[in-house]
Amino acid sequence: xxxxxxxxxxxxxxxxxxxxxxxxxxxxxxxxxxxxxxxxxxxxxxxxxxxxxxxxxxxxxxxxxxxxxxxxxxxxxxxxxxxxxxxxxxxxxxxxxxxxxxxxxxxxxxxxxxxxxxxxxxxxxxxxxxxxxxxxxxxxxxxxxxxxxxxxxxxxxxxxxxxxxxxxxxxxxxxxxxxxxxxxxxxxxxxxxxxxxxx
Numbered sequence: 020x021x022x023x024x025x026x027x028x029x030x031x032x033x034x035x036x037x038x039x040x041x042x043x044x045x046x047x048x049x050x051x052x053x054x055x056x057x058x059x060x061x062x063x064x065x066x067x068x069x070x071x072x073x074x075x076x077x078x079x080x081x082x083x084x085x086x087x088x089x090x091x092x093x094x095x096x097x098x099x100x101x102x103x104x105x106x107x108x109x110x111x112x113x114x115x116x117x118x119x120x121x122x123x124x125x126x127x128x129x130x131x132x133x134x135x136x137x138x139x140x141x142x143x144x145x146x147x148x149x150x151x152x153x154x155x156x157x158x159x160x161x162x163x164x165x166x167x168x169x170x171x172x173x174x175x176x177x178x179x180x181x182x183x184x185x186x187x188x189x190x191x192x193x194x195x196x197x198x199x200x201x202x203x204x205x206x207x208x209x210x211x212x213x214x215x216x217x218x
Contacts, residue, residue, distance in 0.1 A: 040152065040156050063142040162200045
């Protein structure tokens, strides 16, 4: 029961990423590994509640995995490491957005918390939710959730019982998740089925 509850926490994190990405227009909410890129400032949907929606999703994905072994100091260590790592990323991103969008960014930042929502003032997204765009960009995240949580369970059995235990729930998740991952990866790379104009 505890393992599945922790899996649910990770799923909540992934689902929040899906909501942010599903409503996001092109040039926002991206995985920019080389340089900062932002064609426009996204201030609607989840970004009307907090400025770093994707990172909050990342936090819960990892927090669920860290809690699964039921060792109290693991989620504490994870939270401290997450803050130390992502604080620099968030600072760099906001400095870039402030330079690019100036007053518009300052006004949004003044009324929107960075990471923890304080009040619910929902601004309707400018675009409808795109299920295809969400699938194209977040199928890897789902696989991370499944691998992280299932991996903890297999590792616990191996360490405690000195044998590999195949629990049906986790094996089915791994098989189904892997099938979905490779299918969506193939569709993304070899077809235009998941491409959505303006996303």
